[in-house]
Amino acid sequence: MSLAAALGTATIYPLQPAIADVANSLDASLTAVGVALACGPMGYMVGLGLLVPLVDRFPPGRVLSAQVGGLAAALLLSAVVGNVWALGAAIGVIGACSAVGAGLSSVVGRLASPHRRAATLGIVTAGISAGILVGRIVGGWLAEVIGWRGMLMVFAAACAAVAVGLLLLVPGTRGGAERGYLATLRSIPGLFVRYTALRVAATRGALWFFAFCALWAGLAVALSEPPYSYSAERIGMYALAGLLGILATRVSGMYTDRVGARRVILVGLVIAGAAAAIVGFALPSAAAAFACLALFDAGLFAAQVANQSIILAIDPAAPARFNSAYMLVYFVGGSLGTAFGATAVERFGWPATAAITSAAITIAAAITLGADDRSI
Numbered sequence: 001m002s003l004a005a006a007l008g009t010a011t012i013y014p015l016q017p018a019i020a021d022v023a024n025s026l027d028a029s030l031t032a033v034g035v036a037l038a039c040g041p042m043g044y045m046v047g048l049g050l051l052v053p054l055v056d057r058f059p060p061g062r063v064l065s066a067q068v069g070g071l072a073a074a075l076l077l078s079a080v081v082g083n084v085w086a087l088g089a090a091i092g093v094i095g096a097c098s099a100v101g102a103g104l105s106s107v108v109g110r111l112a113s114p115h116r117r118a119a120t121l122g123i124v125t126a127g128i129s130a131g132i133l134v135g136r137i138v139g140g141w142l143a144e145v146i147g148w149r150g151m152l153m154v155f156a157a158a159c160a161a162v163a164v165g166l167l168l169l170v171p172g173t174r175g176g177a178e179r180g181y182l183a184t185l186r187s188i189p190g191l192f193v194r195y196t197a198l199r200v201a202a203t204r205g206a207l208w209f210f211a212f213c214a215l216w217a218g219l220a221v222a223l224s225e226p227p228y229s230y231s232a233e234r235i236g237m238y239a240l241a242g243l244l245g246i247l248a249t250r251v252s253g254m255y256t257d258r259v260g261a262r263r264v265i266l267v268g269l270v271i272a273g274a275a276a277a278i279v280g281f282a283l284p285s286a287a288a289a290f291a292c293l294a295l296f297d298a299g300l301f302a303a304q305v306a307n308q309s310i311i312l313a314i315d316p317a318a319p320a321r322f323n324s325a326y327m328l329v330y331f332v333g334g335s336l337g338t339a340f341g342a343t344a345v346e347r348f349g350w351p352a353t354a355a356i357t358s359a360a361i362t363i364a365a366a367i368t369l370g371a372d373d374r375s376i
Contacts, residue, residue: 001104001170002127004068004162008100009131011071011155012040014139015078015091018148025148028084036088043095045331052102052324053184060107061170064100065163071097072159079152101128102327106320109312111171115257117316118309122253125305126246133242188325195314195322200371201307202326204364206333208269208300211357211364213334215276215296217341218357222283222350241290245297252302256309264306265368272299273361280354300361 015022015037023033054063074093081087104124112120142151192199219238223230248268256264272295279292311326312319337357344353 001108001166002124004064004127004166005101005104005124006127006131006134007155007158007162008068008071008098008104009128010135010138011075011094011098011159012044013132013135014143014151014155015148016136017140018143018151021143021148022087026082026084026087032084033087036084036091039088039092040095040098041331041335043092043097044099045095045328046092047096047099048102048324048327048331049185049188051096051099052106052327053181053188053320055103055106056110056318056320057181057184059172060103061167061172064103064107064170065167067097067100067103068159068163068166071100072156072163075152075156075159079149079156099327101131102323103320105308106312106323107170109309109319109323110316111173114313114316117312118256118261118305119250119253121309121312122249122251122256122305125253125301125308126249129242129246129249129301133239133246136239184321188321188328191322191325197310197314198322198325200367201310202329204265204367205304205307205326205330207360207364207367208272208303208333209330210333210337210340211272211276211360212297212300213337214341214344214360215279215337215354215357217338218345218350218353219293219341221342221345222353225345228283238290238293241293242297244294245301248298248302249305252305253309256306261306261310262368262371265303266365268299268301268303268306269361269365269368270299272296272303273358273365275299276354276358276361280351280358283350303364 019030019033019037022028023030026033051063051067071094074090074097078087078090078094081090101124105121105128108120108124109117139151139155142154146154192202220235222228223235223238252264252268275292275296279289279296282288282292308323308326311322314322341353341357344356348356
């Protein structure tokens with residue numbers, strides 16, 4: 001399941017390093033290809049809303065296998081398209097099906113024993129984190145070796161194999177959802193009214209994902225301009241700092257089961273907030289910047305595992321609609337962060353951008369401190 005989550009998440013990113021090659025191949029502008037690639041995150045949000053709740057109503061092995069199978073078909077279609085508009089439509093489908101990671105998290109939250117829920121969730125979240133990291137790296141390497149079309153075919157073949165594995169290995173136990181699918185979708189907005197824990201967790205999660213996306217988007221701009229003027233390949237290497245974040249998801253899951261979510265969230269946010277503040281002045285030293293980015297990722301990934309364990313525990317028999325609601329708000333925060341980070345460096349400079357991300361994390365920590373025990 002962790003491998004499937006990694007692969008599903010990775011499929012959003014492999015074309016990003018090859019954007020110039022795609023534009024040349026399709027005789028399109030970089031702007032047009034950029035718009036096509038933006039269909040991936042938009043499709044992902046659609047998948048969160050429409051596909052994730054299915055794992056509570058139907059046998060999850062079949063639902064997830066069909067979703068990854070659809071991912072394989074969409075990747076194959078993307079590899080043979082002849083124009084940028086068809087590519088954008090296929091990437092939108094890829095984005096929707098790549099929400100399989102959130103579906104897998106929901107299944108884990110339902111099937112894991114209560115005293116091991118966060119630790120087990122940490123394993124799947126480690127896969128999602130690895131997908132974010134590896135998607136760009138492997139995609140760029142394969143595109144260089146066999147071309148972007150061949151690279152997509154490799155990803156399609158991998159998804160087809162994983163789809164078979166999910167069908168064979170994921171338990172077929174249905175969730176405890178009693179309402180119909182459309183009723184479930186209509187109920188999602190009302191969950192925020194009824195459940196304080198969901199409101200608190202979604203608000204702070206959106207804040208720190210805003211900070212995460214803003215920092216990384218701003219970093220790319222800062223490093224591409226003087227006095228650094230780094231190449232895209234060199235900037236991409238900074239993503240290796242996320243390796244510590246993958247380890248943090250495993251450790252934080254185990255500690256959440258032992259000491260509770262509040263402590264893990266607060267420790268993670270303190271580490272991330274401090275690292276964000278320091279990295280605003282650490283770019284001249286590549287080693288110091290890399291260390292800060294590693295701690296930044298580790299702190300936020302740790303907080304995410306603990307936060308999501310709270311969401312999945314609200315209704316352990318049917319957690320998917322809660323996870324879907326949470327992730328939708330979470331990714332709204334990330335989308336705003338990406339848009340903000342890219343422009344903030346130009347307007348305010350890198351140190352101010354990093355300080356703003358640190359402030360957003362501080363607000364998330366204050367919300368956690370101020371919440372009562374029932375809404376942690």
